[in-house]
Amino acid sequence: MSTLSANAVTPTLESVGQANRVRFENVGMRYGLGKEVLRNITFQLEPGSFHFLTGPSGAGKTSLLKLLYLAHRPSRGIIEIFGQDAANMARRRLPALRRRIGVVFQDFRLLDHLSALENVALPLRLAGGKDAQIRDHVRELLTWVGLADRMDATPPTLSGGEQQRVAIARAVIGRPDMLIADEPTGNVDPQMSRRLLHLFAELNKIGTTVVIATHETGLLERVSANILHLEDGELVPSPYQGGVA
Amino acid sequence: MILPILKPQFNILPDGARAGGLLPVIIAVMMYMSALSLFAALSLQLGIGTWSRNLDRSFTIQIPADAYDPGTLEDEIAKALKPLLDTTTGVASYEILSTADNKALLETWLGKGNVTDDLPVPALIDVKVSDGSAIDAATLEAALKTFKDARVDGAGTWLSQLRRPALALIANAYFILAVVLIAAVAVVVFGTRAQLAAHRPTIQIVHHMGAEDTVIAKEFQYSFMRLGLIGGAAGTVGALLTLVVLGMTLDGNEDGLLSIMRSTGWAMAAILPLPVLAAILTLITARMTVFHALRQIP
Ligand SMILES: Nc1ncnc2c1ncn2[C@@H]1O[C@H](COP(=O)(O)OP(=O)(O)O)[C@@H](O)[C@H]1O
Ligand SMILES: [Mg+2]
Numbered sequence: 001m002s003t004l005s006a007n008a009v010t011p012t013l014e015s016v017g018q019a020n021r022v023r024f025e026n027v028g029m030r031y032g033l034g035k036e037v038l039r040n041i042t043f044q045l046e047p048g049s050f051h052f053l054t055g056p057s058g059a060g061k062t063s064l065l066k067l068l069y070l071a072h073r074p075s076r077g078i079i080e081i082f083g084q085d086a087a088n089m090a091r092r093r094l095p096a097l098r099r100r101i102g103v104v105f106q107d108f109r110l111l112d113h114l115s116a117l118e119n120v121a122l123p124l125r126l127a128g129g130k131d132a133q134i135r136d137h138v139r140e141l142l143t144w145v146g147l148a149d150r151m152d153a154t155p156p157t158l159s160g161g162e163q164q165r166v167a168i169a170r171a172v173i174g175r176p177d178m179l180i181a182d183e184p185t186g187n188v189d190p191q192m193s194r195r196l197l198h199l200f201a202e203l204n205k206i207g208t209t210v211v212i213a214t215h216e217t218g219l220l221e222r223v224s225a226n227i228l229h230l231e232d233g234e235l236v237p238s239p240y241q242g243g244v245a
Numbered sequence: 246m247i248l249p250i251l252k253p254q255f256n257i258l259p260d261g262a263r264a265g266g267l268l269p270v271i272i273a274v275m276m277y278m279s280a281l282s283l284f285a286a287l288s289l290q291l292g293i294g295t296w297s298r299n300l301d302r303s304f305t306i307q308i309p310a311d312a313y314d315p316g317t318l319e320d321e322i323a324k325a326l327k328p329l330l331d332t333t334t335g336v337a338s339y340e341i342l343s344t345a346d347n348k349a350l351l352e353t354w355l356g357k358g359n360v361t362d363d364l365p366v367p368a369l370i371d372v373k374v375s376d377g378s379a380i381d382a383a384t385l386e387a388a389l390k391t392f393k394d395a396r397v398d399g400a401g402t403w404l405s406q407l408r409r410p411a412l413a414l415i416a417n418a419y420f421i422l423a424v425v426l427i428a429a430v431a432v433v434v435f436g437t438r439a440q441l442a443a444h445r446p447t448i449q450i451v452h453h454m455g456a457e458d459t460v461i462a463k464e465f466q467y468s469f470m471r472l473g474l475i476g477g478a479a480g481t482v483g484a485l486l487t488l489v490v491l492g493m494t495l496d497g498n499e500d501g502l503l504s505i506m507r508s509t510g511w512a513m514a515a516i517l518p519l520p521v522l523a524a525i526l527t528l529i530t531a532r533m534t535v536f537h538a539l540r541q542i543p
Contacts, residue, residue: 071453072543091540092458099455109450113259125255126456 020047020082020177022068022209027077029063036075037063038233045211047177050204053213054238055230061213062106062182064230068211069103069180070094082177099127102171102208104181108163110155116142116166117151123174141169145199146192161188168196178209185216257451257464258444268436269476275429276473276480276523277487279422280516284488286418288512293411304372304385305398306339310365318368326392330372333388337375341368372397426526433469433527437534440465452542462535469531470524477523481516488513 022045029038038060045051053061066072067079070086079087081097089097102123110119117138124134142151145165155163164184171179179200185193204210211228229238313321322341330336347366372385386397441448448461 069453095455095457097455098453101455103453109446111257111447111450114256118256122255122451123454126451126454126460 020209021045021080022082022178023078023080024067025078025080027067027079028075029060029067029072030075031063036233038067038074041077041235043228043235045178045209047209048204048207050201050210050225051212051228052225053211053228053230054215054240057215059230060233061215061230064228065103065180065182065211065213068178069101070098099123099174100177102174102176102179104164104167104171104179104184106182106186108155108167110163110166110170112155115152115154116147116158116162119155119166120169120173123170127174138169138173141173142166145169145195161192164188165192165196168199172199172203175203175206176208178211179203181210181212183214183216184212185214255451255456255460255464257447257456257461258440268432269472269479271432272429272472272476272523272527273479273483275425275432276477276519277483278425278480279429279523280481280484280519281487282418282421282425283519284484284512284516286415286422287515289411289415289418291511293408293415304374306370306372306385306389307396307398308368308370308392309394309396310367313368322370326370326389326395329389329392333385335374336385337373339370339372341370429523430526430530433473433530434534436472437465437469437531438538441535441538448539449542452539458536458539461539462532465535466528466532470528473527474520474524476527477520480523481519484516485513 024041024043027038027041028036029041030036041064053064055061063072067074068081070081074087077087078085082100084093084097086094086097110116111122114122117135120138120142121134124137125131139148139151142148145168147162147165147169150158150162153162155166158166164186165188168181168184171181181200184200185196188196200210200212227238227240229236229240308318319341330339344366347369383397386395389395389397451461
């Protein structure tokens with residue numbers, strides 16, 4: 001249903017400015033000429049809020065995230081990212097908006113020819129940072145996620161869990177205004193999963209809006225968060241919501 | 246790389262994955278053909294210009310063999326034709342070709358030893374026209390018509406016969422140049438697209454990380470520019486060598502079109518910037534191709 005999620009998920013609607021707000025209204029999405037995989041999606045993410053996107057496999061979580069990180073245009077509806085009309089925005093204005101969003105892809109998508117260090121440094125360099133500062137910053141973060149001795153390794157030589165931590169480090173290094181993660185704890189042990197969630201929470205504390213797609217309901221108990229629940233392409237009331245917030 | 250700023254800034258693509266393979270060879274061959282056709286066009290153009298300027302200023306007076314007696318011709322000219330020529334405005338000087346000169350001219354056509362004394366040879370008088378004079382063959386012939394059926398050949402007559410094929414050759418050369426350049430652009434588009442396709446996932450990632458189109462294009466354009474520069478240099482050097490060898494094979498006695506093409510220092514100089522032009526062409530082509538491809542990614 002299109003109305004419930006906005007109310008259920010965003011209790012502080014009026015309390016914050018509109019500048020960094022993310023808003024979907026009656027959004028539909030399809031791949032090519034196929035049928036809509038998302039229908040009537042309406043919700044609002046206030047700046048600095050923390051959200052889980054839940055739902056069974058195939059419900060449309062990844063597709064919804066693609067709309068959020070501006071990798072796909074909706075077939076209908078309004079998408080407002082950081083207060084700007086993203087669905088109808090001129091192409092040349094999109095990169096600057098994208099650089100304010102950090103993404104952890106489900107399949108990591110690291111650049112195989114670059115070292116872990118260079119992969120993580122890429123967002124800072126794209127944003128025009130200076131090499132010396134970038135290196136220190138990146139080393140610190142990679143150490144924090146337990147990859148101090150793997151910094152110069154290339155992704156193909158890293159384990160799945162290590163690659164995932166590199167991907168997460170790359171997504172958070174630039175302190176994005178919004179962090180999007182697609183099943184980010186799928187490949188790590190419970191202890192590392194807690195550590196990563198803690199990292200997201202820390203980032204959230206300094207103002208980053210966080211959206212994490214997951215089908216692991218175990219995660220939900222650890223962080224106080226809002227839940228967007230997808231079933232077959234539509235947002236429905238969350239079966240977990242009562243137990244969390 | 247030539248300048249540090251031309252280095253790919255972000256190493257978005259793996260080293261050695263950039264433009265390579267046979268592409269430099271193809272570019273070199275195309276730039277070789279471009280250089281030669283540009284040279285042909287320019288040298289013909291330059292040549293035909295000087296040449297027609299020179300020829301416009303001379304006429305040949307022909308006196309049919311049966312209209313004069315070789316023994317007395319010089320006297321008659323001194324008596325009757327000289328005053329006529331002297332009073333004709335625009336005539337700067339004239340020279341009666343000796344019988345030997347005449348025979349030599351004919352021998353180039355008929356072959357040595359075939360020009361016998363009993364062959365009826367017309368008497369020829371070379372007339373040089375003063376600079377800026379508007380006199381043409383018909384006016385001169387009218388002025389001389391009282392003298393022994395004198396016929397005046399303007400150089401213009403046979404020049405125009407030669408000018409037409411020369412112009413056709415020039416047009417052809419430019420056409421070939423255009424076709425080769427279009428093919429070169431197509432090859433670069435092809436090469437860029439192949440690179441884009443090979444690294445599509447990577448490009449998508451950095452695109453979605455917020456890399457500007459210009460940043461991604463830079464990762465491609467300079468390697469193609471280098472290709473254009475190297476290929477262009479190789480092609481141009483090859484073309485210059487070809488021309489030098491060609492110049493040495495011609496022994497310096499050719500007439501007509503070949504003689505025009507020999508006076509070609511300028512045309513040679515004009516093809517020297519070709520590698521730079523090739524570099525700019527490949528750079529812009531690769532850049533535009535990347536831009537186009539990126540517009541297809543949402
Ligand atoms: N690239 C694609 N092209 C066509 N259909 C797709 C594509 N990606 C996902 N889908 C379809 O969209 C629906 C939602 O998929 P997805 O967003 O990946 O769900 P989830 O992430 O919740 O598992 C599924 O029916 C899936 O088959
Ligand atoms: Mg998914």
